[in-house]
Amino acid sequence: MSIIKITDETKKESISTEDYLKAIYKLMNVSSGSVKTQDIANKLGVTSAAVSEMVKKLATKELLDYIPYKGVRLLPEGIKKGKLVIRRHRLIELYLHEYLDIPRNMVHEEAEVLEHFASDYLINKMDKKLGFPQFDPHGAPIPDKNGIIPTHKTAIPLSESKKGDVCKIVRVSNFDSELLEHLENEGITIGVLITVSGILEFDGTVQVRIGEKTSSLSTKICQNIWVDPIN
Amino acid sequence: MSIIKITDETKKESISTEDYLKAIYKLMNVSSGSVKTQDIANKLGVTSAAVSEMVKKLATKELLDYIPYKGVRLLPEGIKKGKLVIRRHRLIELYLHEYLDIPRNMVHEEAEVLEHFASDYLINKMDKKLGFPQFDPHGAPIPDKNGIIPTHKTAIPLSESKKGDVCKIVRVSNFDSELLEHLENEGITIGVLITVSGILEFDGTVQVRIGEKTSSLSTKICQNIWVDPIN
DNA sequence: TTAGAAGTTTAAGCATGCTTAAACTTTTTG
DNA sequence: CAAAAAGTTTAAGCATGCTTAAACTTCTAA
Numbered sequence: 225m226s227i228i229k230i231t232d233e234t235k236k237e238s239i240s241t242e243d244y245l246k247a248i249y250k251l252m253n254v255s256s257g258s259v260k261t262q263d264i265a266n267k268l269g270v271t272s273a274a275v276s277e278m279v280k281k282l283a284t285k286e287l288l289d290y291i292p293y294k295g296v297r298l299l300p301e302g303i304k305k306g307k308l309v310i311r312r313h314r315l316i317e318l319y320l321h322e323y324l325d326i327p328r329n330m331v332h333e334e335a336e337v338l339e340h341f342a343s344d345y346l347i348n349k350m351d352k353k354l355g356f357p358q359f360d361p362h363g364a365p366i367p368d369k370n371g372i373i374p375t376h377k378t379a380i381p382l383s384e385s386k387k388g389d390v391c392k393i394v395r396v397s398n399f400d401s402e403l404l405e406h407l408e409n410e411g412i413t414i415g416v417l418i419t420v421s422g423i424l425e426f427d428g429t430v431q432v433r434i435g436e437k438t439s440s441l442s443t444k445i446c447q448n449i450w451v452d453p454i455n
Numbered sequence: 456m457s458i459i460k461i462t463d464e465t466k467k468e469s470i471s472t473e474d475y476l477k478a479i480y481k482l483m484n485v486s487s488g489s490v491k492t493q494d495i496a497n498k499l500g501v502t503s504a505a506v507s508e509m510v511k512k513l514a515t516k517e518l519l520d521y522i523p524y525k526g527v528r529l530l531p532e533g534i535k536k537g538k539l540v541i542r543r544h545r546l547i548e549l550y551l552h553e554y555l556d557i558p559r560n561m562v563h564e565e566a567e568v569l570e571h572f573a574s575d576y577l578i579n580k581m582d583k584k585l586g587f588p589q590f591d592p593h594g595a596p597i598p599d600k601n602g603i604i605p606t607h608k609t610a611i612p613l614s615e616s617k618k619g620d621v622c623k624i625v626r627v628s629n630f631d632s633e634l635l636e637h638l639e640n641e642g643i644t645i646g647v648l649i650t651v652s653g654i655l656e657f658d659g660t661v662q663v664r665i666g667e668k669t670s671s672l673s674t675k676i677c678q679n680i681w682v683d684p685i686n
Numbered sequence: 687t688t689a690g691a692a693g694t695t696t697a698a699g700c701a702t703g704c705t706t707a708a709a710c711t712t713t714t715t716g
Numbered sequence: 717c718a719a720a721a722a723g724t725t726t727a728a729g730c731a732t733g734c735t736t737a738a739a740c741t742t743c744t745a746a
Contacts, residue, residue: 240732261693261695270735272693272695273696273697274734274735276694278733280695292694293693293694293741323584324580324584325580326580334577338569340572341568341569341571346551349556349557350555492723492724493722493724503723504706504707504727505703505705506724507725507726512702523711524711687746688744688745688746690746691745692742693742694742695740696739696740697738697739698735700736702731703731704729705730706728706730708725708726708727708728709726709727710723710726711725712722713720713722715717716718716719
């Protein structure tokens with residue numbers, strides 16, 4: 225019989241808390257600095273009032289620092305837990321795609337739910353089956369058990385590529401189902417090699433060649449496609 | 456664009472409601488007739504007061520008939536939904552056991568949670584991968600999409616076998632983790648052939664031979680082991 | 687630098703589903 | 717068959733996390 229110490233770190237957080245930590249973690253990576261009430265509210269689809277209340281509670285649990293009217297910043301414990309939610313999410317996405325043939329544009333919504341309910345035991349089994357993968361089906365990095373996050377070191381957004389560039393698609397950083405389906409149809413998927421055949425001055429539309437096919441991609445789309453230049 | 460009719464049948468029930476329907480469904484199969492408040496409370500680990508309240512709500516949704524002080528009886532809609540929860544549970548158990556190497560004595564608790572969150576889409580993918588199986592890792596029948604439940608037609612509890620019987624183990628109808636681990640260690644698992652080598656008059660202890668090994672099983676355990684006589 | 691706009695917080699209220707304690711009904715038993 | 721025991725229901729209260737409306741703070745632009 226072993227003695228298990230129940231610390232703050234061990235305790236399981238509520239679904240809502242996990243959602244907040246994940247959302248705030250992601251927002252911190254964008255607007256590095258403090259995260260605003262309204263941004264969290266938008267991300268989670270709740271009112272600012274709800275965020276305001278919830279954030280106060282998370283502060284008392286020492287998951288984040290909260291300065292009223294100023295914003296919020298995750299503390300180490302909050303970062304750790306946020307990363308773990310993302311780890312579960314991305315491993316589930318990859319597992320569903322690889323082993324249950326669930327198309328890329330559908331894995332997100334399934335994982336969005338299951339990330340809160342798959343036990344660590346189960347997650348680690350999936351991780352092992354998948355061979356301790358580094359990236360999910362959209363090329364997003366999967367934090368390891370210790371929270372270490374792999375990177376696409378040399379990747380740039382396709383919107384910053386130049387005419388003539390040959391590059392490999394390494395990430396699509398958006399999970400809109402319609403967009404993902406469209407890209408899939410165009411042959412724009414992770415691992416594929418493309419050549420930038422032209423960029424319109426007018427609005428930045430990027431024309432790419434994928435094998436025999438060509439495809440035109442708007443600036444907004446290109447900002448979500450990350451590529452590794454080969455040349 | 457298609458028109459989707461949202462009927463009572465389509466609506467997703469709360470986790471709690473699903474737990475109640477599943478519990479009541481199982482209890483109806485035991486004490487065929489009406490199910491008592493306290494039995495539900497015991498099964499779910501809540502107070503009778505909680506059951507009393509909840510059952511009233513389920514009655515207004517026409518999932519069951521409720522006569523105060525008398526008990527509860529599922530209506531067709533309740534039966535259908537109860538079966539679907541059980542279907543999800545058992546398919547998940549089987550999937551976890553077959554594809555993620557999760558031992559039999561651990562699949563129950565994982566499935567207990569996931570049964571509420573795996574989408575129908577996902578469940579049907581698993582069903583297909585598994586080849587539309589009829590029984591879960593404990594030999595329990597898996598209702599199909601239409602609620603049809605396969606049976607072990609000729610099975611009897613091991614507690615009713617006779618000395619000299621040769622039979623195949625088809626079901627262990629208990630999910631106590633310790634018991635399951637014990638049976639696994641004794642070689643008593645689904646599909647295995649055993650010979651009843653003796654039964655003690657004193658307390659009904661059954662002695663069985665499994666290949667070279669022998670094992671003694673209490674009456675209580677034998678009531679949970681279902682076998683198909685071969686001879 | 688100050689008024690209005692934009693953003694945030696507080697307050698009151700709701701829904702779900704649980705608890706305990708008290709009241710009530712049914713069953714058992716002497 | 718009546719009193720005690722067993723079982724059930726009602727009532728009040730709690731926790732979580734959401735909403736709207738009102739109050740408050742901060743930012744922005746003239």
